[in-house]
Amino acid sequence: EFIFVKMLDVLRCISKIVLIFSVLYFVQSAVALSLIDLVLNLIIMISDKVYCIRHIGIELNGKYKFGKSDLKEYSDFLVYAMGIFTTMIINQLLWNVDSVVIGMRLGPVQSAIYAVGTTFSSSFFNASIIITNMLLPKVVRMQESGADENEYTKFTTKVARIQAYIIFYMYIAFIVYGKEFIYLWMGENYGNAWSTALLVMSGTLFSSFVITVQVILRARKKQAVYNWVHLIIFSLNAIFTYYAVGYLGINGAALMT
Numbered sequence: 511e512f513i514f515v516k517m518l519d520v521l522r523c524i525s526k527i528v529l530i531f532s533v534l535y536f537v538q539s540a541v542a543l544s545l546i547d548l549v550l551n552l553i554i555m556i557s558d559k560v561y562c563i564r565h566i567g568i569e570l571n572g573k574y575k576f577g578k579s580d581l582k583e584y585s586d587f588l589v590y591a592m593g594i595f596t597t598m599i600i601n602q603l604l605w606n607v608d609s610v611v612i613g614m615r616l617g618p619v620q621s622a623i624y625a626v627g628t629t630f631s632s633s634f635f636n637a638s639i640i641i642t643n644m645l646l647p648k649v650v651r652m653q654e655s656g657a658d659e660n661e662y663t664k665f666t667t668k669v670a671r672i673q674a675y676i677i678f679y680m681y682i683a684f685i686v687y688g689k690e691f692i693y694l695w696m697g698e699n700y701g702n703a704w705s706t707a708l709l710v711m712s713g714t715l716f717s718s719f720v721i722t723v724q725v726i727l728r729a730r731k732k733q734a735v736y737n738w739v740h741l742i743i744f745s746l747n748a749i750f751t752y753y754a755v756g757y758l759g760i761n762g763a764a765l766m767t
Contacts, residue, residue: 514561518554529546597737597740608766612760615756624706627703627705628710631706634680634711648665649725673718684711688707689704750766751766
């Protein structure tokens with residue numbers, strides 16, 4: 511039922527844009543924007559539940575009793591889910607540590623400029639993640655069928671080529687038009703956002719092609735490897751960024767990332 515889920519996501523994105531423009535026209539409030547997210551998320555959750563009950567036949571009566579075998583399955587699932595949850599936390603830390611350090615050392619103005627650059631660099635990286643997340647069912651089937659290392663390598667290479675076409679197009683387009691767009695969008699005072707975004711994009715350029723390996727690690731229940739590596743990277747980034755911004759400003763933070 512993949513199409514239904516993604517159709518709801520598209521409708522949510524379109525509705526969010528329309529509602530934000532409409533609400534901001536009458537009320538300029540950050541609370542109102544948060545309420546829009548809250549209401550839309552509730553509608554999506556209720557829609558998913560109704561669809562599951564009516565079209566798939568899932569019963570949600572809250573009277574399920576756990577047996578010994580069920581407890582083992584749920585404990586395995588809990589460990590797996592906690593690994594993914596930890597990954598999400600570490601990724602948030604990794605992408606937000608720069609803004610925190612810049613705010614501490616250089617003030618809120620420089621932090622705001624850097625945040626604009628982060629908007630582009632994170633969107634750039636997420637473009638690759640979107641493709642990868644759609645391939646999780648395929649990787650799980652490969653794992654269940656006993657795929658060997660050679661099959662995983664061929665699969666990763668094939669996906670990386672597709673990602674490279676998209677990522678290089680965005681990268682080159684940002685080099686050519688990125689600064690002009692930032693001037694048009696935020697003003698000339700935010701010109702440094704272009705250089706910081708470009709530095710971070712350059713650092714994640716090739717790693718974004720092979721992000722499929724993260725899905726393979728997840729399917730093979732080796733998410734802990736990914737978490738430990740990124741926790742070390744986050745720690746080093748925080749330390750180096752703290753000293754680099756003192757010499758190079760916000761470009762130092764982007765360079766360390």
